[in-house]
Amino acid sequence: MHELSIVMGIIEIAEEELKKAGKERVTLIELEIGSLSGVELEALDFAWEPAVRGTVLEQAERKIDYIEARAVCVDCNSSFKIEHIYDNCPVCGSYLKNIVKGKELRVKALEVV
């Protein structure tokens, strides 16, 4: 369950930003999570509450922008939606592609007081 380390990383980022801003706590945290980021939303949910308890994120509302993955075919240059890393190009069938979206795992924004 690496989602726990992920939440710990998010808490660290929030603590750092809070300190920089000279504020007390976080009221809102916005995350960007790609469908191929390796993070399961359910597992993240499960890890979240116990991990943020007693931290600056305890009372923060959490918003998640879920980003669907897209790839560009190396052989024919088509752009297409992918559900799995191993999906091939719907136009020419090639497995060679660049994943251009869907790997995101970011703290997009915070609201602090």
Next chain:
Amino acid sequence: MCGTCGCGTDNISIRKPGEITELQHFVQITDHVHDHHHGHDHHHHESVHIDLEKNVLDKNQLEAERNRGYFEAKKILALNLVSSPGSGKTSILERTLKDLKDEINFYVIEGDQQTMNDANRIDALRIPVVQVNTGQGCHLESDMIYRAVKELNPVENSVLMIENVGNLVCPAMFDLGEDKRVVIVSITEGEDKPIKYPDMFHTSDICLINKIDLLPYLNFDLEKLKDYALRVNPNLKFFEVSATTGQGMDRWYDWLREEIGKKQNL
């Protein structure tokens, strides 16, 4: 384990064989950094919006780059060995170290949640080894490697083998600063492992297919496995090996020598 959040990051220890009961050798490698706010403040504050766009894995990535710089300076070839539990990471290491230790200076970092078992197996071959116990953590991270490498203090032009925690999911996300990632899959697992756990195959450079001594007894379709793996990662290179009989190990050794050569001529 932290009573407040249950995150268990303070369970991590780094130790060498023989240091088992000496507590002072347990190096805490993840400090518990939560601030415990209690909100006794009754003033009203302005709410501030901060646009960040910060990658959650930035810290691990930075530390991975630091490791990579260290390895480059000392011309150390670092390999990250990943697989499901029991695919044969330690067995492949044991055989490789035995066969090549007169020719190559090896160092080993063993990652496991709990025991010293794997480090003891390597120690029996008189190869410098450090065990990282991750406690509840299911993968190694770059700062653990940094601290373990400090303990090992490897010489120049050596090879560092990192055996990750047996787990095909979590280690995929954490760059350790390695030169190459080696995924091991054994033929007692299903042919569809690569598409069930695509991230690991996607991020690996080579794939060792282990336990091929068992081929006559199993209904395993090697080509199907490779086909699935190539869909996930069209650049993956395969080596069919048996850690038990030594079959096929020569090709893997040749690859290793080639990579050492490349690293030393950088």
